[in-house]
Amino acid sequence: xxxxxxxxxxGVLAKAAGMGVETIRYYLxxxxxxxxxxxxxxxxxxxxxxxxxxxxIRTAQWLGFSLDExxxxxxxQDGTHCDEARVLGEQKLTSVRQKISSLQRIERALDxxxxxxxxxxxxxxxxxxxSLQDGLExxxxxxx
Amino acid sequence: xxxxxxxxxxGVLAKAAGMGVETIRYYLxxxxxxxxxxxxxxxxxxxxxxxxxxxxIRTAQWLGFSLDExxxxxxxQDGTHCDEARVLGEQKLTSVRQKISSLQRIERALDxxxxxxxxxxxxxxxxxxxSLQDGLExxxxxxx
DNA sequence: GTTACTCCCGTAGTCAGCTACGGAATCAAG
DNA sequence: CTTGATTCCGTAGCTGACTACGGGAGTAAC
Numbered sequence: 001x002x003x004x005x006x007x008x009x010x011g012v013l014a015k016a017a018g019m020g021v022e023t024i025r026y027y028l029x030x031x032x033x034x035x036x037x038x039x040x041x042x043x044x045x046x047x048x049x050x051x052x053x054x055x056x057i058r059t060a061q062w063l064g065f066s067l068d069e070x071x072x073x074x075x076x077q078d079g080t081h082c083d084e085a086r087v088l089g090e091q092k093l094t095s096v097r098q099k100i101s102s103l104q105r106i107e108r109a110l111d112x113x114x115x116x117x118x119x120x121x122x123x124x125x126x127x128x129x130x131s132l133q134d135g136l137e138x139x140x141x142x143x144x
Numbered sequence: 145x146x147x148x149x150x151x152x153x154x155g156v157l158a159k160a161a162g163m164g165v166e167t168i169r170y171y172l173x174x175x176x177x178x179x180x181x182x183x184x185x186x187x188x189x190x191x192x193x194x195x196x197x198x199x200x201i202r203t204a205q206w207l208g209f210s211l212d213e214x215x216x217x218x219x220x221q222d223g224t225h226c227d228e229a230r231v232l233g234e235q236k237l238t239s240v241r242q243k244i245s246s247l248q249r250i251e252r253a254l255d256x257x258x259x260x261x262x263x264x265x266x267x268x269x270x271x272x273x274x275s276l277q278d279g280l281e282x283x284x285x286x287x288x
Numbered sequence: 289g290t291t292a293c294t295c296c297c298g299t300a301g302t303c304a305g306c307t308a309c310g311g312a313a314t315c316a317a318g
Numbered sequence: 319c320t321t322g323a324t325t326c327c328g329t330a331g332c333t334g335a336c337t338a339c340g341g342g343a344g345t346a347a348c
Contacts, residue, residue: 010294010295011293011295021294021295022336022337022338023335023336023337026335026336026337030335040344041344042296042343042344043295043296043343043345044295044296052277055276055277056276060276061335062250063253063254064250066334067335068334073273073276076270076273077273077277080270082261082270083261085261085272086261086270086272089254089257089261089272092254093258096247096250096251097251099247100244100247100251103240103243103247106206106207106208106240107244110233110236113233114233114234117227117229117230117233118230126220126224126226127226128226128229128233129217129220129221129226132199132200132203132217133200133221153324153325154326155325164307165324165325166306166307166308167305169326169327170305170306170307184314185313185315185325186313186325186326187314187315187324188326210304210305211304
């Protein structure tokens, strides 16, 4: 599956990682990727490690880490900072759980509004709109 | 609770709504609030309706509507477009539910990684970091 | 050797939703 | 009538993560 002596230009790497060339160049500028050597002329060549790094970034992004935080994670990469990595993971987990419960409250509120709309069909007053105007007081699901 | 003949300057309104003056001026520019009359000189005066509008905006924002979408909701405000409002609510509800389930997958993935970190304490390899490098394949919770 | 593609680099633009700045006008209090 | 706060308006800046553009250089295929 993975070739050992794999040397890619930025365009090939971008295709392999499923992202744009400019994105990779942006990560280089941000310092998220090491500048690779330029074996021939002035054109950079990337290897499997570079591709792995892009996977790392994309996965961490999906987990909710910002590019700055990902930069932090990458400094822990030698494997000797497991505790620090765990702490970052726990913090992110906490914030993810907060987002979930917040969204669940939103879900309940929206669901209630839509139900009311369905029930009151034909009425002059739209309960969804009037609830927004009245600030959702009766739902007891107010914003934080 | 609510005074009938309430006339506020933008600063008072901002304080009442708990937001900044510049934010309200921004909403005016975006067309989310009607330009109020300027009874004396060139200074705008706002009433209870303006405050209600700000509540509307903030609540709808909390529910996940963008300012553009809120502009759309506001055109339905006369109460005769209950069906359209319900459709918008249902769409938003769907996207909120998608976000929730996506975040729940993230939660499971992160939780797994943190657990592994705790278990493997003292190990040279940090399982959180290596999982990110390997793309989370073993967790079967990959990004969409 | 010519054409067509890709690469390099730096800079600037995009999106949403604000937030800040500067200078003039106006208002309320003393 | 002065002082100081507030308002007006237009414009510009901010954040995060890209995305695009322009012009020059290198590279690959025919």
